[in-house]
Amino acid sequence: MRINDLSPDALTALQAEVQQRYQSLKNEGLNLDLTRGKPASDQLDLSDQLDGILQGDYSSEGPDVRNYGDVWGIPEARRLGAEIMGTKAEEVLTGGNASLTLMFFTVLYHMQKGWKGADSAWSNNPKAKMIFAVPGYDRHFTICETLGLDMVTVPMTDNGPDMDAVEELVRTDPDVVGLWGVPKYSNPTGCIYSEETVDRIAALGKIANPNFKVLMDNAYAVHDLNYPAPQLPNMMDAARRHGTESSLWLFASTSKVTFSGGGISWVASSPENLADYAKYIVSAVIGFDRVNQLRHARMLPDMDAVTEHMKKHADLIKPKFDVVRETLARELSDDFGQWNDPEGGYFTSFDSRPGLATEIIRLAGEAGVKLTPAGSTFPHKKDPENRNIRIAPTAPPLEEITKAVEVFAVCVQLATLNSMS
Ligand SMILES: Cc1ncc(COP(=O)(O)O)c(C=O)c1O
Structure with missing residues (x-):
């Protein structure tokens, strides 16, 4: 969605439309969380073999590991x-x-x-x-x-x-x-x-x-x-x-x-x-x-075993990062902010227009989507431009990510349009 070239009337109409969409998302009574950079339980399942793997054999190249x-x-x-x-x-x-x-x-x-x-x-x-x-x-x-x-x-x-x-x-x-x-x-x-x-x-x-x-x-x-x-x-x-x-x-x-x-x-x-x-x-x-x-x-x-194992993690979390990328690309344009498309790690970083991060996070919170507090990615929790938001998509199930990122994008739209009126 591009907004920079819209006339004042078109902007006002769009603002009303986005406000309505925001309200209907809010009415869904969501309770979603994009704050936690932690693995989902299916990722943890990949390592369940750690339990019992020793089968009583504590031999190591070093001294007795039990002592x-x-x-x-x-x-x-x-x-x-x-x-x-x-x-x-x-x-x-x-x-x-x-x-x-x-x-x-x-x-x-x-x-x-x-x-x-x-x-x-x-x-x-x-x-x-x-x-x-x-x-x-x-x-x-x-x-x-x-x-x-x-x-x-x-x-x-x-x-x-x-x-x-x-x-x-x-x-x-x-x-x-x-x-x-x-x-x-x-x-x-x-x-x-x-x-x-x-x-x-x-x-x-x-x-x-x-x-x-x-x-x-x-x-x-x-x-x-x-x-x-x-x-x-x-x-x-x-x-x-x-x-x-x-x-x-x-x-x-x-x-x-x-x-x-x-x-x-x-x-x-x-x-x-x-x-x-x-x-x-x-x-x-x-x-x-x-x-x-x-x-x-x-x-x-x-390292071969590590790579083999990490590919299984990638199979589970890549679809979540894909949803983030696709949703942001569909709902927003660089008129609203910039974001990265990571090739790994646990986060997507979003930069709104200056001054809007706190408001976007507030709107999302009121619509039932928890985001990491504004400023968290800066020393003393002070983002001088109040624009960076960290999105952590790994922990919730895929359906929840899809909804949560949609809400996030609508909050970015609404905060941006409100700031222009
Ligand atoms: C950059 C970075 N370092 C360290 C950690 C935590 O690592 P550990 O659990 O080994 O203390 C995290 C967890 O989110 C992280 O993102």
């Missing part, structure tokens, strides 16, 4: 993490059920202990800040807020963070201590960092202050919708080329591969970095759940 062991995790799980993140196994520590815990520990470690001792601790500088490309992932912002790190934003492009802006900040602002991002199927825009972006990120360690770190949360490393899948350029190899491995920290997990909140997670960095980090985190954990690591290693022994 306390080291904090690094079993060798099989470290190798799997290395394959998923594109690193060497000795560059990987396998964690528990949440990569967020490992990210929290990583920031805390740099804040409090410092990677080269007390003088290098980020907390020495009360103005220390991290760079984020926006829109981004709210829980990264929350970790910074919780641990007292400031945040500075740069625009997100189709190729990743605006690297001119990142480099300028790194060069000119001595308070910048890091860059945080989601390099593949970024949450929420779905972009994949390009070869050039990855290379420029790897080179940051050469122009930044010595305590500068890159935190890359590869949460959607294997979450492709189409095969052959697009590839993220190898981040650790790029760091090796530039000799900046010690400034790179990578994270991943099986939260949306097997069971959300019941999977395993990984952190990767240079072996020297990891050795010091491991010493730090053992004050909080003797070792993570190595029985669950073994279950995962048995179910997903290598």
Whole structure:
């Protein structure tokens, strides 16, 4: 639907028509939810074999998984993490059920202990800040807020963070201590960092202050919708080329591969970095759940098994992303906003005309469709242009997505037309 060329009378007529459609959708008494970036239960069913997979055989290449062991995790799980993140196994520590815990520990470690001792601790500088490309992932912002790190934003492009802006900040602002991002199927825009972006990120360690770190949360490393899948350029190899491995920290997990909140997670960095980090985190954990690591290693022994498994996820969720794409294309045009068509990950990101996100979300809520609150994809929940809305279509059944996205599109139409009258 195009509206920019309509006469004032035609706009008024259209507004009345859309208002009526909105009202009749509202009268349906819907109760739908597009907020949760989590798997649907049929996706979780794909991993039910985890229960009972060991059949009493706890043998691993590492020490007895039923007992306390080291904090690094079993060798099989470290190798799997290395394959998923594109690193060497000795560059990987396998964690528990949440990569967020490992990210929290990583920031805390740099804040409090410092990677080269007390003088290098980020907390020495009360103005220390991290760079984020926006829109981004709210829980990264929350970790910074919780641990007292400031945040500075740069625009997100189709190729990743605006690297001119990142480099300028790194060069000119001595308070910048890091860059945080989601390099593949970024949450929420779905972009994949390009070869050039990855290379420029790897080179940051050469122009930044010595305590500068890159935190890359590869949460959607294997979450492709189409095969052959697009590839993220190898981040650790790029760091090796530039000799900046010690400034790179990578994270991943099986939260949306097997069971959300019941999977395993990984952190990767240079072996020297990891050795010091491991010493730090053992004050909080003797070792993570190595029985669950073994279950995962048995179910997903290598990358071929991971790909085979992730194709089954794609079969289940691709139709949901198709519905989002088709509905938005049918109901809207770029007169109303811009949105992405992701090739993987868990989200579609929608940018309305400036100033309208809160109103669209309010209208949708009143019509029984819950959307993530406006501003959630920005630090301190403040979207300066009040336009970004994150749509998470994986969790509800297909019929519900179809209806929910229709309601969303009608709310975009109505809020836009109301703002023009
Ligand atoms: C970018 C990103 N990182 C991390 C997570 C959470 O990962 P985990 O369950 O391993 O803590 C999510 C979940 O939505 C996510 O979108």
